[in-house]
Amino acid sequence: MNTSPTNSDSDTLRVLAQAIAKLILRFRFSRSRFLTLLDEELVLQAKNNDPQANNVTLSIRTGINRRYIPQLLSGEAMHSKPERLKMILEDLKWTSQKHYQSGKVPLKGSFNTFETICELRASGTLTYKAILEELMKQGKVKVAGNKVEIISNNSEQDNEHREFARNSVEKVFYTVEEIIQTEKN
Structure with missing residues (x-):
């Protein structure tokens, strides 16, 4: 069995990936949550296609580590790292209530500010200005x-x-x- 992808397969996968990427960005879906759900669906579909398949077989067919297969089959929640923006927004909400008793936090400063929250959660990867800009675009803060x-x-x-x-x-x-159905026929 030849498992190497053809150019046609690669082109089809690229179009599918572009559509999914556009949807994720357009509707601000969680990329990590999507990938977890994709893994779960891959395993469930593989198991539906062959109910006798064991975890190793399912792992080989899906490319997912065999240690995760039982969790995915049982629907057990997979733990993934929360997205930085969500963590920053939650910290912002908590800080504004705990320290300022309002929905506002100082933009800059050395303690309990938007800048320090961003440095804590995204140190070295994103600037607080870029995070602020994205949260404003999403309508989460002003x-x-x-x-x-x-x-x-x-x-x-x-x-x-x-x-x-x-x-x-x-x-x-x-x-x-x-x-897909049209291409099969």
Whole structure:
């Protein structure tokens, strides 16, 4: 059996990867959560295709380490590192309530500031200005004078966003599925 990918396979995978990347960025899905769910689905699909397959066989077919197969089959939560922006936002919320009793934190300074939270959570990888810019683009915070203010979530708007994202992903899925079926015939 020849398992080396052909150019056609690579092109197809690239198109699929581009579509997934666009969806992840467009709807701000968690990349790490997506990859965990992808691993889980790979294992479940492989097990559905061959119910007699053991963990080693499933590992070989999916390329996933055999030690993770039982967790994925049982639906047990896989522990992945939280995303930096989410950790920073949670620290920001906690600090604003604990130390300032408000939804605001000083932008700069040496203690309990937006800058120090960013240095703690993303030291050496991201600047606090880049993090601030991204959080502002996402509508999570705004700058008010020399303070960073957390913007409250609008759950109705979040629900509409989730529904739109779900519908968009379903459309992409059915389109990809249709293309695959067409190529098989």
